[in-house]
Amino acid sequence: MEAFVNGLNDLIWSQALIYLCLGAGLFYSIATRFLQVRHLKDMIVLMFDGKSSDAGVSSFQALSMALSGRVGTGNIAGVATAIAFGGPGAIFWMWVMAFLGSASGFIEATLGQVYKSKQGGQFRGGPAYYIEKGLKAKWYAILFAIVTVIATGFLLPGVQANSIASGINNAFGISPWITGIVLAGVLGAIIFGGVKRIANVAQVVVPFMALGYILVSLVVVFANLSQVPSMIALIFNSAFGTEAAFGGILGSAIMWGVKRGIYSNEAGQGTAPHAAAAAEVSHPAKQGIVQAFSVYVDTLFVCSATAFMILITGMYNVKPDGVAPIVNNLGDIEPGPIYTQQAVESVLPGFGAPFIAIALLFFAFTTIMAYYYMAETNLTYLNGNVKRVWSEYLLKIAMMGMVVYGSVKSAGLAWTLGDIGVGSMAWLNIIAMLLLTKPALRVLKDYERQKREGKDPVFDPVKAGVPYADFWEKEYKYPESVQSGNRKLS
Template identity: 45%
Template sequence: MGEGKFLLPFFLLIGVIELELGYLLFVDQVDRIATALNGFLWDYILIIVLIGCGLYFTIRSGFVQFTRMGEMFKLLTEKSTISSGDRRGISPFKAFTISTASRIGTGNLAGVATAISLGGPGAIFWMWVIALVGAASGFVESTLAQVYKIKDKDGFRGGPAYYMEKGLNARWMGIIFAIIISITFGLVFNSVQSNTISFALEGSFGWDRTVVGIVLVILTGIIIFGGVNRVAAVTSTVVPVMAVLYILLALFILITNLSVVPEMFGIIFSNAFGFTEVVSGGIGAAIMNGIKRGLFSNEAGMGSAPNAAATAAVTHPAKQGLLQALGVFVDTLIICTATALMIIMSGEYLNGSDGIQLTQDAIAVHVGGWASVFISIAIFLFAFSSIVGNYYYGQTNIEFIKENKLYLNIYRIIVMGMVYFGAVQSFDVVWNLADVSMATMALINLIAISLLSPLAFKVLKDYQRQRNQGIDPVFYKNSIPGLKNADCWDDGPEEK
């Protein structure tokens, strides 16, 4: 009996060790599978589909992302008051910031750094390409989300799952997409965000990543149990502030090093086409890593932003489509480019650093050691706001499958668990999982919006016709002959 008292703790310890080893082996196996799937999906399928669809949408829309640029900024300040008093929803600006919260985050700081460290400076050129052509995809998917949105207790909700069901009469496809986006954003992408936060805080302050993970779980729980209005309130406040502060720092660094900026662009262009190889930056690595990290950052065509776009109260679907196209430009052409130039100027990408550590080291070269602390705070704000925005994408798709409070609460708990998982997990594991889930989700969405794109072009034509007449465009169910299931839009005049 006395011996048993000593043996019991020993056996318990052995059991814990075996569980830990089993967990590590499981994670390693998952990582191996994810790496193999990434090679197949990205090398042979997704790059062609992404660029091909983006070019098709660009041409068919009359290069909407370029010809309507001025109007995009004007729409950003438009009020949400609309003609029908029973319509509710958040403002176009808040819908814009929810999607921007997900876009502007880890992809702009850690993602850009990873693209450069693996694909060389030329990867940034391919990030620009995917943003320029992808903005048209962003317009199409967000316009469709507005057409097929539905009313709920908070106002409106919608997204790819909804336009798959209502536009393609394929609820089965919508359910598959809803499951995948709920996993991708609420779970996998949130683990990437918490992973980046924990590494940044560990590097700057020496904080234990386990403790950081616990704190993030608590903060996430407080926000996500508060509903979409709290999500909108947090992101509409935090995103503009954090973006302005980061851009101001980047502008200061770029202006004080203005004489070498042209040289940095020269390095980007030369490496983009494999003329000069830096690190592993041949043309193949540059294209692959630029497009991967570009899609993660701006999400154009992935099917995420439409979930936020659908929540806006606007008089015409094309308005929110234009705003989401603007979000792609803001993310990649401004934020990502600023980060890239600072990293390339510093030369730190040649020293083996990766992820958020590379961004911290690069900015420290320019402005001193305090930059590491600043970036840690910035990445916390960027990434935590992304966690909030990502969760909302999952919530609206869980509700698409079945509106059940119990299911939603279970999902919230799993989200919190994945936030902790990411905070304590290795860099490679979470990013490999993100690439697989992102590729799968994007392929399904791109198929759907390709099939529905003729409708989006008709909606754009209706919008442009009214703008040309000098009136504020208003959309009706019968604005497009034969349109069905656009339940949130009123019947209008038969002849317009």
């Protein structure tokens, strides 16, 4: 069984997916004229734009929900595994993936808004919706929805739960079984309350946990301030193979940097569009720009905080697959939260292990909440207009069970299953995004035109030349003849 799982993971995460992710990010950066730089000011301003309604959430709540998914165990345990298997240079490639990925993040979030629907009185959207409406490929949309329910409902929660249980066991000696059962109970109390409860919890917890984590990282960095120049040099030299010790693993540095970068910031993976579609905004590009910023927050801020703590204190091993250990500072321990715990402990004895365990609890638990929302959204899509309450209850119970199961399984198996889920979604979503490039760029062009005219952009799909935007067409209440004409646009 384990051999099959590893083989499937190697097939999905072949060099082709690495090139596809990097290529898509580069293409969208050029196609949008590097909007991730040009619209940096808008990213901050639009973050607080809009208010929640009965159907949707505010831009900040949508950002928090998306960050709940992005900021998770990948920011702590994921960075550790990237360094362990790809060397310090993997961090540079995570940065590259964040910069390029922010453009991909804009495209997928914007598409999520353009093709969203109102079901059961709530906004719903995501890749399944824009694949069906934009590409008119129902079979493809169903395939994505099924893969996403499996990935976010069954495969990915185990990674988050495993890291929480591992961190708490390292810090407090509490059995993973106990941690798993408690996590499942708290998760149930939240997800049975619906999307509003998830959004309300996320908007409080996410900013608090990210800020606290970054502040502690600054303490660790300032305690080793003299090591900063050599640490930065190590990252860049290792990234390009010019560091003697890591020159032979350049391919691993790129692969693990991109792989963990995607896992952490989720750009192009197809997860963020679900939260983006839930936002109540006047123009799809507004939420696209906000979600582009969330990629920066995840990788450039939180992941960098972890990497700096680990590297500047030397609390890491580098043991690439099939290669003799290059660095062995921590002995025979499995890569994960313990790298970061040891890093903080080296500066703040007695504080590091419990702090990272608690930070990981917040990071990973909010990610599990976000996974449930994604799984529920795709289940809602599969159910169509038929309200199947039993299927939602089954999903909730199954997900709680996977949290317990993931807590007690080995970290290696949990990560492999999670990688399969991430990679499968990324393949399907990026191909769909590339096929829907034209309408996404038209939305950006329409937003920028209205901004130049001094307006607060409001989306009119007919004027923007974006067909099949059913929700937005109904908002304008166009006559049927006009809507039919809009659908003929190419």
